[in-house]
Amino acid sequence: MPLHINTPLLESRPLSLAAGRSIWLKMDALQPSGSFKIRGIGAACEHHAKGGQRRFVSSSGGNAGIAVAYAGRRLSIPVAVFVPETTTGKAKALIRQEGAEVIIHGASWQEANERAMSALDPDTAFIHPFDDPLLWTGHATMIDEVVAQGLSFDAVVLSVGGGGLMSGVVEGLARNGLEHIPIVAVETDGAASLAAAMEAGRRVQLPAITSIATSLGARMVSERAFELTQSRPVESVVVSDRTAVDACLRFLDDHRVLVEPACGATLALAYAHSASLARYERVLMIACGGATASLAQLQAWHAA
Template sequence: MALHLETPLLESRPLSLASGRSVWLKMDALQPPGSFKIRGIGAACEHHARSGKRRFVSSSGGNAGIAVAYAGRRLSIPVSVFVPQTTTERAKSLIRQEGAEVFVHGASWQEANERALEAVDAETAFIHPFDDPLLWAGHATMIDEVVRAGITFDAVVLSVGGGGLLAGVSEGLDRNGLQNVPIIAVETEGAASLVASVKAGKLTELPAITSIATSLGARKVAERAFEITRNRPVDCVVVDDRVAVDACMRFLDDHRVLVEPACGAALAVAYAHADRLARFERVLMIACGGATATLTQLQAWQAS
């Protein structure tokens, strides 16, 4: 049995009214570890378990680490997650809650990732948080579920951090004959590494992440994510942190589900940037979730 759940698909009356078109939500915020990450990470962990690996190592400041830890507990395989110093106490406690070891190393994810790679041996599988074809194939299942439900849509809105969700949705569209459906890829100011690459015409690394949406905090997206912008219709949208946080708070009121600003960035397109949806009639929005934000933290950001 897969480690992820088939999540609800809801027509959102509040987001439809806010944007002036039909908005359908794929509610991956309701996955057991709190985000869509378990789809791809669960698939990768199952693959490596079948291959005889006896330990999982990952690097993540949040949701990917929680997903690896959850998968390891379900598969009875020990997990070590390397996180940067910027990782919140809540994120670390959620990883430990699943029974995994947490190692803090370096100022950024890149440094934690380098240390994680050093911990890999012949019996260990390294689980990358976003840049792995095994992950993309797993994430693609969310599109399979929408198509199976018989819902048609003429655009997909999603958040971009490292680009794993973008790569997975792209694969899901392709394998369901929907390669011409545009993807609206949303980032926050200060974490917009995909937009930087698109503007430069080549894969580009940001000097630093300055957004509060730390789940979108990859200074450079996966090469596959950049390739997708060149091979299929992708609209890039950048929203500011405050708009992303406001979207989280409105979504909490509208749907009784708390998501983090990395997810709020995508939702903000319906709430605050509906002009970017003007040419579409029925939009699929990925409510990707995120377990590391709390209501208190969102309220503090909103007040600052």
């Protein structure tokens, strides 16, 4: 039995009016772990559990760790999550709430990830937060669900951190005969590793993550995500932290759902960057969610 749920597909009247075109939301913010991550991570954890692994280790800025912890609890397998020092207190509390161990190491996800890799043994499965074909196949189910509901769309808008969501959406489009559908990949300034790679024509490493959207905090995008920009229609858009936060607060008013700035970056294209959508009539936005920011934190960022 999958650990994720089939999430609602909603036409958003507020976002449609703001953008001047039809905006549909795949509401993965409503997944039990709070984000889309449980689709792929749940699939990977089930795969490794069936293979006899007795422990899961992951590295995360928040949402992937929460998803691994949730999956481990559901599968009765212990979990250790290595997080960087920038991880919010809320994210750490949610990981611990699922019964997992939290180990804090390093100033960035890369450093936490290196420490996690050193903690492996033959009985332990490493659950990568974004760079694993098992994850992409799991994430692709969101497109399967949209297609099954009969929605036609001419673009997909999604947020990019390491590139796992984009890789999964591309797989989902391909297996439903929709390879031609363009993707608008959104990042925040200070975490835009995909935009930097597309500009340079090769993967590059950001010197640091300076965005508040720490869930997008991969200093280098995955090789698979970069390859996809070279082989299919992908447009990069970078928004400010402030724009992402404003979108989160407007979305809370409009849809009564709290998401973090990593998701707000996508929503911002309807609220404040509708020119980026000018070529499209019906847009599918992945409301990827995120459980690592509280309302108080969003309000504090907004007031800063």
